Amino acid sequence: MELKEEDHSERLSNPSSEKGFTSINSTDALAMLEHGGELTVTITTPVGRAFSCKTLFIGAHSHNLILAELPNLSLEDTGFFFQSGFWATIRAISPRGEGALVSFKTQLEYVLHSPIPIVAFNIPNIMQVNQLRREPRYNLDLPASVKCQGIKMECQMRDLSVHGCRFVTSPLSKAFQASDEITVCIHEALAKKHKFQSMTGHVRNSQSSIHYASYGVEFDEKGIEGSKLLLSKLKFSGNKLILR
Template identity: 40%
Template sequence: MSRAENYITKYEDRIDISNELPVAGIESTINSSDAIDMVSHSSEFIIDLVTPIGTRYIGKTKFIGRHSDNFLLLELPQIPNDDLDYFFQEGFSMDIKAVSTKGEGAVIRFRCQVINVMLKPIAMLMVSLPSSMKITQLREDPRYDVNLRAQMFTEYLKLECQLRDLSKGGCRFTTSPLAKPVEIGQRVSIRIIAPKKSVLQALPLSGVVCNLQCSMHYAKYGVKFDEESRIHAKTLFRQMKFDVNKLELKF
């Protein structure tokens, strides 16, 4: 079947991700250079593409980087070649959402066009870089880098994890990519591994998983604390000290 015939006969939507929690916050518009600098390499992008005849694709991919000629390079979504040929055609427009975990954290949204699809030597998707992007701040409080061993609990699951950043309102933790995943919207409780007589034993950090990013090295979860854990987080900060660029516990 030719590409033109495939485009005419194909009609089914392809939705590869589940519904995510709504984002609350104040939206503003900033220039794309400042916005894309907030996004880390290998961050997850959510693509929302509607073809000219109304067929929709929603899925995830990874951010590779910015080209000096004002293009963005993304990994190709891992979908069948027929779907790649159908959805990702030169000139098609798409909406992209990215999450920045830096500082106060933000959701970044922008609209772009497919410039080129490259299959060799490395499969990549080249898209246009708009002049501006929409940004919604996620947190009231900045997060600080930490590196703390911890355990994560749900109603039916217990996992070893690493606490990677922390604020008064939430945290980010990582688990093995082979561990059973935790669903967005699920309640979790995190206990920092500390000496038995430490005050930290009585300070679990509980809240709701708001986002998830996966790589070959780990699964990374963002958590929004409940009110009690916001109080616990303040106590935890008083037990910490700065060491170069991150916070460390004082035992």
């Protein structure tokens, strides 16, 4: 797990003061998150020492608790920073619809080491949400390939809009970094029946889980032309877009 220690991180622990955030109730905010999605947790000790790490979201418990995996840290760091009563700021990116950064301040309630390592935070009444996209993305599931720096690999396109998309790859595949220039192409088998253009753009964000790595892409002008052509060949099937 990625981790970072900081001092006096008042800015991180006060998301409501940041530009672009709006307040919504926690029920609606938690519904935007995906089970198994990545959380960035910044814990602040009573003396102002801050510690950041990444972990995975398990879900919400009916006892007003958020459950997450206990990060794989040293015993010293776990014992020092993961203590009941410590304040934390949690952030997560929702890939659904218009996409959003969900951020909230919470208190650590429980740390369990067995039979499985779990950490529980209380659920605040209000959470902060910052919309990331100018338009909604539509769910789909199309086989595709992605090219970057001469490397080509298979992927699945999971959502699409005129200006961007999200695709997933195997967690063991090459990892892309933010700002990487990539080209997304619809699978050759589908391209034989339909005329498609490649979609070029840059990686803007990423998330990882046990089953796949997920990447958000913002298209450039050429990519926008390709996405418009692809959208014109799709129809809504009730819960996602499919080829006509």
